[in-house]
Amino acid sequence: MKASPFAYFAPDTLQEALDLLGSLDNAKILAGGQSLMAMLNLRYAMPDQLVDINGISDLAGITEQGGRLSIGAMTRQRVLERDSLLFQKAPIFREALLQVGHIQTRNRGTIGGSLCHLDPAAELPALAMLYDATLIARSAKGERALPMAEFPAFYMTPALEPDEILTRIDFDAWPQDSHFAFVEFSRRHGDFAIVAAGCLFSLSPSGTIERAAIVLGGVGAAPMRLTEAENSLIGQVPGRAAFEAAARAAQDIEAMEDSVYSAQYRCHLSEVMTRRALTKAWDRHQERAA
Amino acid sequence: MTNSAETLHTVALTVNDVPREGTCVARQNLADFLRHDLHLTGTHVGCEHGVCGACTVLVDGQAVRGCLMLAVQAKGRSVTTIEGLTRSDQELGVLQEAFSQHHALQCGFCTPGILMTLVEVLQDDPDPSEMALREALSGNLCRCTGYQNIIDAALAAAAALRQNQK
Ligand code: FES
Ligand code: FES
Numbered sequence: 001m002k003a004s005p006f007a008y009f010a011p012d013t014l015q016e017a018l019d020l021l022g023s024l025d026n027a028k029i030l031a032g033g034q035s036l037m038a039m040l041n042l043r044y045a046m047p048d049q050l051v052d053i054n055g056i057s058d059l060a061g062i063t064e065q066g067g068r069l070s071i072g073a074m075t076r077q078r079v080l081e082r083d084s085l086l087f088q089k090a091p092i093f094r095e096a097l098l099q100v101g102h103i104q105t106r107n108r109g110t111i112g113g114s115l116c117h118l119d120p121a122a123e124l125p126a127l128a129m130l131y132d133a134t135l136i137a138r139s140a141k142g143e144r145a146l147p148m149a150e151f152p153a154f155y156m157t158p159a160l161e162p163d164e165i166l167t168r169i170d171f172d173a174w175p176q177d178s179h180f181a182f183v184e185f186s187r188r189h190g191d192f193a194i195v196a197a198g199c200l201f202s203l204s205p206s207g208t209i210e211r212a213a214i215v216l217g218g219v220g221a222a223p224m225r226l227t228e229a230e231n232s233l234i235g236q237v238p239g240r241a242a243f244e245a246a247a248r249a250a251q252d253i254e255a256m257e258d259s260v261y262s263a264q265y266r267c268h269l270s271e272v273m274t275r276r277a278l279t280k281a282w283d284r285h286q287e288r289a290a
Numbered sequence: 291m292t293n294s295a296e297t298l299h300t301v302a303l304t305v306n307d308v309p310r311e312g313t314c315v316a317r318q319n320l321a322d323f324l325r326h327d328l329h330l331t332g333t334h335v336g337c338e339h340g341v342c343g344a345c346t347v348l349v350d351g352q353a354v355r356g357c358l359m360l361a362v363q364a365k366g367r368s369v370t371t372i373e374g375l376t377r378s379d380q381e382l383g384v385l386q387e388a389f390s391q392h393h394a395l396q397c398g399f400c401t402p403g404i405l406m407t408l409v410e411v412l413q414d415d416p417d418p419s420e421m422a423l424r425e426a427l428s429g430n431l432c433r434c435t436g437y438q439n440i441i442d443a444a445l446a447a448a449a450a451l452r453q454n455q456k
Binding site: 001002003004005006007008010030033034037038040041042050052054078101102103104105107108188189190 | 297343358360363425429430
């Protein structure tokens with residue numbers, strides 16, 4: 001199908017874009033377009049005005065200061081996947097990004113676009129949740145910071161005002177020797193996962209787990225942190241027993257249900273994928289050590 | 291907004307190294323613009339929502355889905371389509387030749403998108419593994435071949451391109 005008519009604006013500066021959003025009715029922001037363009041073509045989305053922010057060059061880029069990473073909302077997924085700074089500081093990004101769509105969509109798709117589209121199974125919102133990222137939004141009135149936990153308002157709806165633009169996402173890198181993995185269960189490579197799991201954990205000098213974060217995508221309306229499973233890991237020696245216990249806790253969640261997959265099946269996958277993520281993270285370390 | 295109110299945009303860009311210009315409405319996607327306005331019908335349109343990969347073209351050297359980009363966004367950019375793979379002496383390019391040799395197409399609907407994807411993939415990694423190729427082509431749907439011959443052709447093209455480099 002073809003998109004319905006809209007007026008098109010391509011501002012060069014953020015200020016111009018914010019002024020447009022403040023004055024236009026039924027406007028949509030066009031970032032990388034890898035979700036919105038499909039929705040326009042299918043006429044799921046029928047905005048009267050489209051504000052294309054691809055021309056605003058200062059919205060893209062990856063920087064780091066004192067262990068805190070800052071990623072511009074318009075940074076392309078393909079750039080993130082290949083960036084050496086990000087790989088060094090947060091290698092889980094590359095592992096997750098290689099599972100985002102395909103080369104052709106990652107070449108256009110952006111981190112900000114993915115966060116704002118907020119598909120429940122999308123990898124980048126899950127990573128933002130995993131890292132307790134802070135999202136920075138701007139409007140003509142000023143700037144505000146939202147913790148990722150408060151960013152999803154409803155199903156596929158971010159807590160942004162119509163006149164706001166997400167400009168960047170900030171988060172603290174984990175210690176260099178932290179363990180990580182991002183795994184998905186999907187029917188075809190590049191599809192949205194039925195359930196995705198990401199984990200990070202780091203060890204104390206004595207070798208027990210000191211800090212852990214686990215996120216699930218595809219289970220609820222928004223990516224979900226598994227606080228109980230995380231807590232169960234603290235103080236444990238990494239290995240099968242600890243991971244099994246965490247996986248059991250992961251099963252005990254309220255999962256959504258749709259026409260294809262039951263809540264029960266999603267709970268089952270939550271357990272499986274949590275175990276796989278933790279095991280993969282630890283096995284990788286063992287292999288490297290060997 | 292009614293149809294009669296739709297503004298026309300002029301899009302000047304480079305296509306296959308030739309400066310081109312066309313006029314379109316803002317909602318026209320790049321694949322349709324190439325086909326209908328510039329009459330380059332080698333780029334195919336399958337699903338129109340980013341799933342099949344038939345519409346893949348290169349924009350500034352990067353493979354993108356032509357149905358998920360507006361034509362107006364290609365202003366000033368350099369686009370390469372399947373037509374651009376043919377050599378200046380009208381002979382088939384390396385990828386095209388390999389696909390022909392290995393019977394890597396049947397109906398040919400998916401082929402332009404697959405070749406354009408492979409241009410970038412082989413540029414990035416001139417010696418890809420079979421696994422890497424399968425993964426790289428996971429965004430291009432082929433309903434005919436079962437992919438085996440496509441992979442054979444891609445591996446052969448990669449080898450030929452490496453040979454040419456020497
Ligand atoms: S027509 Fe563009 S991906 Fe199918
Ligand atoms: S050859 Fe027919 S779809 Fe691929």
